[in-house]
Amino acid sequence: MTFINYASREINCKIVYYGPGLCGKTTNIQWIYEQANPEKKGKLVSLATETDRTLFFDFLPLDMGTVKGFKVRFHLYTVPGQVFYDASRKLILRGCDGIIFVADSQRARMEANIESIANLATNLKENGFDIRSIPYVLQLNKRDMPSAAPVAEMERLLRFRGEPMIEAVASQGTGVIETLKAAARQILMELQRA
Amino acid sequence: MAKLDLVMFEEEYKLLQEIIGRLQKDASAKVVFLVDKNGQQIAAAGDVKSIDATSLASLTAGNVAATDGLAKLIGEKEFSLLFHEGEKDNLHISIVGKRGILVVIFDQNSSLALVRLRVKKASKELQEIFDQVEQRAQKESDTGNRFESPFSEITDEDIDRLFGD
Numbered sequence: 001m002t003f004i005n006y007a008s009r010e011i012n013c014k015i016v017y018y019g020p021g022l023c024g025k026t027t028n029i030q031w032i033y034e035q036a037n038p039e040k041k042g043k044l045v046s047l048a049t050e051t052d053r054t055l056f057f058d059f060l061p062l063d064m065g066t067v068k069g070f071k072v073r074f075h076l077y078t079v080p081g082q083v084f085y086d087a088s089r090k091l092i093l094r095g096c097d098g099i100i101f102v103a104d105s106q107r108a109r110m111e112a113n114i115e116s117i118a119n120l121a122t123n124l125k126e127n128g129f130d131i132r133s134i135p136y137v138l139q140l141n142k143r144d145m146p147s148a149a150p151v152a153e154m155e156r157l158l159r160f161r162g163e164p165m166i167e168a169v170a171s172q173g174t175g176v177i178e179t180l181k182a183a184a185r186q187i188l189m190e191l192q193r194a
Numbered sequence: 195m196a197k198l199d200l201v202m203f204e205e206e207y208k209l210l211q212e213i214i215g216r217l218q219k220d221a222s223a224k225v226v227f228l229v230d231k232n233g234q235q236i237a238a239a240g241d242v243k244s245i246d247a248t249s250l251a252s253l254t255a256g257n258v259a260a261t262d263g264l265a266k267l268i269g270e271k272e273f274s275l276l277f278h279e280g281e282k283d284n285l286h287i288s289i290v291g292k293r294g295i296l297v298v299i300f301d302q303n304s305s306l307a308l309v310r311l312r313v314k315k316a317s318k319e320l321q322e323i324f325d326q327v328e329q330r331a332q333k334e335s336d337t338g339n340r341f342e343s344p345f346s347e348i349t350d351e352d353i354d355r356l357f358g359d
Contacts, residue, residue: 001200002200003236068345184356
């Protein structure tokens, strides 16, 4: 749910990175944080365990500049990927404007990817959203892994609505900004239609 | 979209700002924040610069959402009030209507009793404004008579520019 403030001429959008455990959601957001202009970024908040697994969420506010005289601000969130944190995942989807699904390209993780998309669909539905219509981007992460499945195979298994599909190596920053941009485009275009 | 977007106009914003400004003084609080349940800051009053307001808004919303989940687990609708006591500063968090969260930060210059009393009064007033905002949005959505969105003519170039291309 976008928050448009006419008084401060600001528009805030919430983008959630979703995906199975260890697929690289936090890595995406960390890379954006490290690369962003210091004036544009806020503090990166990570609620993680001692072993750096996301416990509740990571949060990064980003000032993107202005569109039509309105300051555009993205709030990036990641969910905890581990299966047993489902209650937390559901909470984070509350009021989101768009989803970036980070898929792990390693063959051994394909089932986890599929399960995670099914879990996303259920959790979106419980928050009143439809996975078929909400702004949505599919990122194929870890393309540099030797055990990465071919793109065509991943597309067949994971792409279900002609959504933008972007190949990435988040640890090196490849495809990270393109993914965010694809999501931003859909969200802002959605506002146009509203 | 599942729910109506939250659109806040200047006059409503001024009213909200006025109420929380008054609350901050009446409760002798350091800072008062009004945030949205999705983690976005709506308004603030007091020594705002001393705190990272954006992180505060998102963590508060996360905290309230988690507590909400706990409430449902034990069969409660919600816990409408959270209180965190620190060595010097305390945090009083309360729910306003369906979508607002009021955060009051105070130290030994005030007391929990005073804060609770003032928050109660301010919450009522805030609730009325939230209701107005909601009613207006509902009416516009029902009649299809929405205000002219500033984003109706957004172009691909506008989006490219945001990313510095």
